[in-house]
Amino acid sequence: MTEARVLYVGHLPDQEVSNHGPLWFGQVLLCCIEGMMLCMLIAIYFYLRLGVDVWPPPGTQLPSTPVPTLALIPLLLSIVPTYIASAGAKRNSRVLMLAGLAGNLLFAAVFLGFRYLEWRSFNFTWQTDAHGTIVWSILFLHTFDLVADLVMTFVLLVIIAIGRYGPKQRTGVHVDSVVWYFLVAIWLPLYAVIYWGPHVVGAGR
């Protein structure tokens, strides 16, 4: 083989921790899938709302707004440690990754605590009526996603802590941050729909 017909790629970096890796793409696509599911639920929310005159149906106490609004603070703050973790992954800094992942878990735990409180204050369940059904479905799906991601974050934390990591795991940390940004971002419209929706579109049509 002559030199002219060879494309040499040995000098290219291997295993980049960046937004160019296949894993990052794959994760973004998974977020699209999950986002699509949550969007369908929002659509269902409004479809059901248009089907009745009073929303939520009489007897259902409006979901209270202060606790979930307060809960936004730790959730939004959790982006900072997440960002730190992903920056640490790119720079291969173990300290930053550890701090970031731990911070992410901590803020998320506070947020979940708030969420538990707000759930306890609901006077309806998914069996009460269509409103209860859709609100609980949205909350359940989003919480499930949160917990799943937090389990993964915890596993990454352990992996980094015991030092058993290479570029693949650092890519994992970076990609984990993408999921977290997504889960935080998608919560904002969901929050608006669940807690402010009834105030805005609640009364008769």
Place this chain on the structure above:
Amino acid sequence: MNSSKTQFAELQQTDELEQTWKEPKGFLGSLAVVGHKEIGKRYIVTAFIFLLLGGLEALLMRLQLAFPENTFLDPGRYNQIFTTHGTTMMFLFAVPVMEGMGIYLVPLMVGTRNVAFPRLNAFGYWMYLAGGLFLYAGTFFHALPDAGWFAYPPLSGPQFSPGKGVDVWAQMITFTEVSALCVAVELIVTILRMRAPGMTLNRIPMFCWSMLVQSFMIIFAMPAVMIASSVMLLNDRTIGTHFVNPAEGGDPLLYQHIFWFFGHPEVYIIFLPALGMVSSMIETFSRRHLFGYPALVLALVANGFLAFGLWVHHMFATGLPQVGEAYFTAASMMIAITSGVQIFCWLATLCTGRLRTTTALHFVFGFIFIFVLGGLTGVMVASIPFDLQAHDTYFVVAHFHYVLIGGALFPLFGGFHYWFPKFTGRLMDERLGKCSFWILFVGFNLTFFPMHFLGLGGMPRRVYTYSAGMGWELPNLLATVGALTIAVGGIVFIANVMRSRRHGEIADPNPWEGASLEWEAASPPKSYNFPRLPAVDNLWPAWDDISKRTVIEGLSDDRREILITSLNAAEPHHRHTLPKPSIWPFVTTLGLGIGLTGSVIAFSWYYVAAALGAIGFIGWFWPRRPLEFTS
């Protein structure tokens, strides 16, 4: 040019590649396979087995309907059979078989060595297999669904469908959709980031374009059916939610909206890959460049978008507001344009090419004949007033079998003959092939053409029998004879496959003189696909002088390293190492399978699914040595 010394070096290198890329053997090894060719073949073989089952169910139905007031099947059994037939064909055959073709062919066509996420690929297959087994296991537990493949509530609700059949159906969807989503994700990333250097967006083979568009459609359509089946329907049945219960503010029509938001794109998800296959075959067998490549690509993309705008097409008889109706008529008809443009381009190619009338091209001609008819009846049912008569009658049965069998199955059979030498290294027998084509073609038209008239003559769908004296006897009998004819054609096809894979003519790498990269790999391809990954500079690399091919140097042979290229221009970006075989996708499926099976009985099994699934995924992602790669 090639001295014996370099030849020796090459041999050594392919040896090393073989060591790196070979798949594990033995029973446990077969559970850990992650190679795209092996998994693609598994998808295809499994899907064909389900095709056989679905076909048998169709035959049973045709036997029951051969005569009026026939008592061959009782109504309960008949309802189970038509539900399982539809479900099998849509979820367990049509989508998976297209995925299988994509998984096998896409990495070869874009010139790489595996899909982007090999373990996810294996996981997808196991989930698909689990879903199929799950549904058919219902046979042994009196839990076959009987509310139709669409499972409209309230009929599918707890009150009117007691028993576990509908729950099994709903959760089977979860399995197969997870599988389809996995494949979609990995094919998108494979096509966007793992193409051979130089394969810019306008040099992607048509089949890969079709898989790309199809995969994006899956990403946006499949979540809807998971919401419809496993969130709305299943929860209404098991934990008393009220999505579709009108007494508590729910709405049965809501389910139909969500279901068809998936269900309409689903049709295109099935037949877009088939259109890609047709483009590939027409190009090869006309021996000329495909006419109108940009138009064909744009038509595919437009198809993908439009498909999401016309789900109400299936709900014209439900009494929706008129303004919406006008829009949906327009949208439904517009999608005919994108198909029309493709047909015109193919005809132009065929008319100016030098045809080689192989079996595969026979199937392409059969496809055009049948699909055009199906498309025309599609335009007819897009018109609301006409649809009010045709909807839910045998006219629609005829229409969508023309579109799906003509539009997807015929190209698939053609593609199967076309790529068979690539799969097995042997050619299929042409005489038997043409014979099976003619039997299938005649049988198909004999079965389904009379159904147009049956529908307009008043025969509704999904009836287990009908009264004598309505003028429906003869067409029904003809259809049954046709169905038996199709069965004969299927047997000839299977015989051909069985015979050819052992005794067929040995094929060289490019037996048809095809243009795309898969024809540069050996037949069947080595585990590593290409000894040296190729770079390309046009859309028809295999039509160039292969000895002048630019190849890639600098990738490690001792680990599964591939090249990531940039999204538009396909310039080399970085190297990437793909994982080795792993048992964890199988273990994860096992865990999720146990939990999801249990969820049919009680919601709490979801937590089991989550816990076992989490264990599986942690095992999957747990770091393996070596952790660092140094080059």
Place this chain on the structure above:
Amino acid sequence: MRRCTLPFLFFLANIAFGQQSALDPAGPQAGRIRSLESLLFGISVVIFVGVIGTLAVALFRRRRGIQQEPLESTHRPSAQTERKLLVVVSSLSAVSLLILFALIVVSVVTGREISIKSLPRDSLVVEVTGNQWWWSVRYLDDNTQRIIVTANEIHIPTGRPVVIKGTSHDVIHSFWVPNLHGKRDLIPSRVNTEWIQADRPGRFRGQCAEFCGLQHAHMAFWVIAEPPAQFEAWRRQQLQPAAEPSDPVRLRGQQVFLNNACVLCHTIQGTTAAGQNGPDLTHFGSRQTIAAGTLPNTIGNLGGWITDPQTVKPGNHMPQVPLAPGDEQPLLAYLEGLK
């Protein structure tokens, strides 16, 4: 298609003039849809012949060895050929776009014409409720005394529009009389409205068109279009309570009916039977079929149906009511006497 022409012509005639056929319209809506269908069909035939003709040309050129451009080296025909193709393909695409646009307009206009908004005044209002697996029919009237309740048979006067208000009692059904109009779904908790009209007297069969469970196949009904005078006579007769049995056999039959489980589901006006789960039987004897169009209404069929409903229509909701020996004949005589 050519292969199958003969048998098609044979059964086409059979289907086209059926009692349940969209190809044999008997009212304005079905007629308009039939015209639209002819248009669509004509256009489809032209396009199909064009495409298949082109395919044939592609094959024909090869067979006859008509001069072809050498493709081996370039795999590309001459630039001139390509330009010609471009012109042809783009004009064909443009033409199809125009055809489709025209079809959309025609379709929307037809849709307007057959919609409920086009309803002429002076219409009869009939409420149809789908049940698994029969149809309950109520003729609405401002005067509640003049409301008629019947089942599985709808009498309409010719030349007068009839509004159908459809809903369902259980699952989704679909109301469809192909000779008169397209179908409309009957959905629980919703009311869907459409109008039909028969231009000529006749018996038109309708059938449920949305899969509704075990006996979806046996959920038919008849629309009987009669001249207005005849319809009025029918209506007057239906407004009467059930005929009192005059002879002892029928009187005994009435007792059998009232003393058995029949009354739990069926109503007979003028007696104590007031069940709501099954069809109203007040004028049962005047109907032409039993079990929602499954069998002709003869005394023999009725006997078979009552003694073993699950064989005639497996899975239906009518239980087998055990009758004392000798009770059956009087019961049949009584029911058939309810004209």
